[in-house]
Amino acid sequence: METVKAEKEFRNYNQGEITAAVREHYRKMRSRQTYDYVRRMKQKYLSFDKPMYLWDAMEKLNALIDVSDPDLNLPNVQHLLQSAEAIREDGRPDWMQLVGLIHDLGKAMYLWGSDEDGTSQAEQWGLVGDVFVVGCALPDTCVYPEFNALNPDMKDERYNSTLGVYEPACGLDKLELAWGHDEYLYQVLANHPDNKIPEAGMVMIRYHSFYPWHTGGSYDAFLTKKDEQYREWILDFNRYDLYTKSPKLYDLEAAKDYYLPIAEKYLGAGPIMW
Numbered sequence: 705m706e707t708v709k710a711e712k713e714f715r716n717y718n719q720g721e722i723t724a725a726v727r728e729h730y731r732k733m734r735s736r737q738t739y740d741y742v743r744r745m746k747q748k749y750l751s752f753d754k755p756m757y758l759w760d761a762m763e764k765l766n767a768l769i770d771v772s773d774p775d776l777n778l779p780n781v782q783h784l785l786q787s788a789e790a791i792r793e794d795g796r797p798d799w800m801q802l803v804g805l806i807h808d809l810g811k812a813m814y815l816w817g818s819d820e821d822g823t824s825q826a827e828q829w830g831l832v833g834d835v836f837v838v839g840c841a842l843p844d845t846c847v848y849p850e851f852n853a854l855n856p857d858m859k860d861e862r863y864n865s866t867l868g869v870y871e872p873a874c875g876l877d878k879l880e881l882a883w884g885h886d887e888y889l890y891q892v893l894a895n896h897p898d899n900k901i902p903e904a905g906m907v908m909i910r911y912h913s914f915y916p917w918h919t920g921g922s923y924d925a926f927l928t929k930k931d932e933q934y935r936e937w938i939l940d941f942n943r944y945d946l947y948t949k950s951p952k953l954y955d956l957e958a959a960k961d962y963y964l965p966i967a968e969k970y971l972g973a974g975p976i977m978w
């Protein structure tokens with residue numbers, strides 16, 4: 705039986721047995737994602753030396769369940785199909801349908817990740833979950849704000865002020881966010897020579913997990929005019945990322961006939977370098 709949830713039932717982080725695992729995920733993420741950690745992960749993972757076709761990455765996500773998500777316990781590729789199909793049903797542009805289909809594909813990082821980095825099947829605190837800015841004070845709009853004090857950077861004067869290492873009104877693109885699948889996929893595609901995904905789509909990929917900003921309204925001090933446009937794009941996309949999560953299952957093979965030509969239109973037919 706399919707159950708349809710009301711909007712207020714999504715992102716409820718206090719619902720019994722899933723709470724413990726999700727909470728523990730965020731405790732680790734908040735206490736281990738420091739400015740130094742993020743810079744090290746960028747050095748390590750943004751090597752763009754591993755060729756993999758888009759559809760192979762899709763199939764690999766069939767084996768991953770996101771531990772940070774209280775709304776979904778299906779293989780991650782099902783969430784991608786649900787998002788894409790909802791965007792398609794609303795008659796939105798083909799590039800946005802593609803973005804729905806691939807927005808979480810950066811989670812393929814777990815294929816070459818490690819427990820130590822939080823980028824594996826078992827340890828996902830460097831892979832999934834809502835992100836925040838590193839290098840400045842953590843806002844209380846983060847989920848489980850009680851964990852903010854556990855972050856070692858919050859005891860470091862360089863990083864624990866409102867602006868931290870950043871200039872006022874520097875713009876979102878200048879900020880270092882907690883490391884995870886959003887930034888990873890964004891960088892992989894930004895580095896892909898055949899990429900023709902419009903700017904709005906790239907922004908949707910890069911910032912979709914940045915809840916303390918796009919939904920919490922924090923980080924005002926860094927924002928520019930351009931970021932208001934970013935936020936409109938993100939909130940438009942977020943409905944499809946969040947409220948489409950359901951037990952409905954799609955067939956990945958059947959979806960391929962429709963989506964692969966769109967993927968080839970915007971990303972070419974060759975492999976992507978991860």
Ligand SMILES: [Fe+2]
Pocket residue numbers: 807808885912913
């Ligand atoms: Fe995501």
Ligand SMILES: [Fe+2]
Pocket residue numbers: 783807808945
């Ligand atoms: Fe998602």
